[in-house]
Amino acid sequence: MSETPQTLFQAGKLDEALAQSLALVKKNPANSGLRFQLAEISCIAGDLERAERQMETVSNQDPNAALGAALFRQLVRAEMARRECFFEGRVPEFIGEPNPVIKRHLLALAAIREGDLGEAAALIQDQTDVDTTVARAATTWDVNGEAVGELRDLDDLLAPILEVHTSTGKYFWIAWDQILSMEVHPPKRSADLLWRQASLSIESGPDGEVYLPAIYLDPSQPVAEDESLRLGRSTDWVETHESIVRGRGQKMLLAGNQDLTFMQLESIERQES
Known part of the structure; x- marks a missing residue:
């Protein structure tokens, strides 16, 4: 039985958790919970653009999850602004x-x-x-x-x-x-x-x-x-x-x-x- 993204994450295997989470989303593209999980792991791994894309998809395909996705997208944008401040002069x-x-x-x-x-x-x-x-x-x-x-x-x-x-x-x-x-x-x-x-x-x-x-x-x-x-x-x-x-x-x-x-x-x- 393969490990889940969450167990891999808890074990400190960030890159493996990210790969497993991405594979699950590809198999279950309509599952908003899996997309949220991928977005969270992507943010921690430093891939903010992927996280924002996942939340955009959730907003478009799942009205019940749109509010949570909107908040998450704003936090991703704030983190992007933070990185622009440190590395680009914002x-x-x-x-x-x-x-x-x-x-x-x-x-x-x-x-x-x-x-x-x-x-x-x-x-x-x-x-x-x-x-x-x-x-x-x-x-x-x-x-x-x-x-x-x-x-x-x-x-x-x-x-x-x-x-x-x-x-x-x-x-x-x-x-x-x-x-x-x-x-x-x-x-x-x-x-x-x-x-x-x-x-x-x-x-x-x-x-x-x-x-x-x-x-x-x-x-x-x-x-x-x-x-x-x-x-x-x-x-x-x-x-x-x-x-x-x-x-x-x-x-x-x-x-x-x-x-x-x-x-x-x-x-x-x-x-x-």
């Missing part, structure tokens, strides 16, 4: 005017795209004291119910940034101190390991359901080669220039003195000093 969306720290990190990303790692390192290091001093002086957070005085991504480029996808296909950079509260929902489907659903409340912004990218984009290429990294089951660190560290695989945060994997994140609530 500017992310913001809530209000981005603060000086965020602007410097956006310039650092541009320098990385242009191959100027020295300039990127200078921009990131130039704002480090501003980032930590201002954040610690002005804001504390409860993270998973524990009070912390510092909250950042462990990837130096993304340190002051929470990446957010919306159900309208937008990709945002949110500063940590813009967050009033966030409740992260437990994963239910394979795609939830790629984009974690959360209820987010933002200062001077809308409240609602969002989707948080949980896996870093590879510093050197849009799709990581290692299956464990693509699945978000491990994290690897790459020192790019002058001790600037970039992440691959599952995202990780620094909450106070604790390293926190993105799958361990349950809630954030801002506490005013």
Whole structure:
């Protein structure tokens, strides 16, 4: 008896799961559930175009599944916008005017795209004291119910940034101190390991359901080669220039003195000093 795409996926055999899922769809082209499964595995494998094609087909052939397919297509489009931001120069969306720290990190990303790692390192290091001093002086957070005085991504480029996808296909950079509260929902489907659903409340912004990218984009290429990294089951660190560290695989945060994997994140609530 052959293994199913889901058992292959759970075993960490991403490429085999993708091949098996594709074969099942070819045998059962009218099965929307199989097309959703193929779309989810395709996204994790980095083939966003295939995922969008599957959802377009579902929308056209199954009215009962059209709403779910429409949401999935918007998340795929948000992920495409994310990759265009990292690798092609697209500017992310913001809530209000981005603060000086965020602007410097956006310039650092541009320098990385242009191959100027020295300039990127200078921009990131130039704002480090501003980032930590201002954040610690002005804001504390409860993270998973524990009070912390510092909250950042462990990837130096993304340190002051929470990446957010919306159900309208937008990709945002949110500063940590813009967050009033966030409740992260437990994963239910394979795609939830790629984009974690959360209820987010933002200062001077809308409240609602969002989707948080949980896996870093590879510093050197849009799709990581290692299956464990693509699945978000491990994290690897790459020192790019002058001790600037970039992440691959599952995202990780620094909450106070604790390293926190993105799958361990349950809630954030801002506490005013």
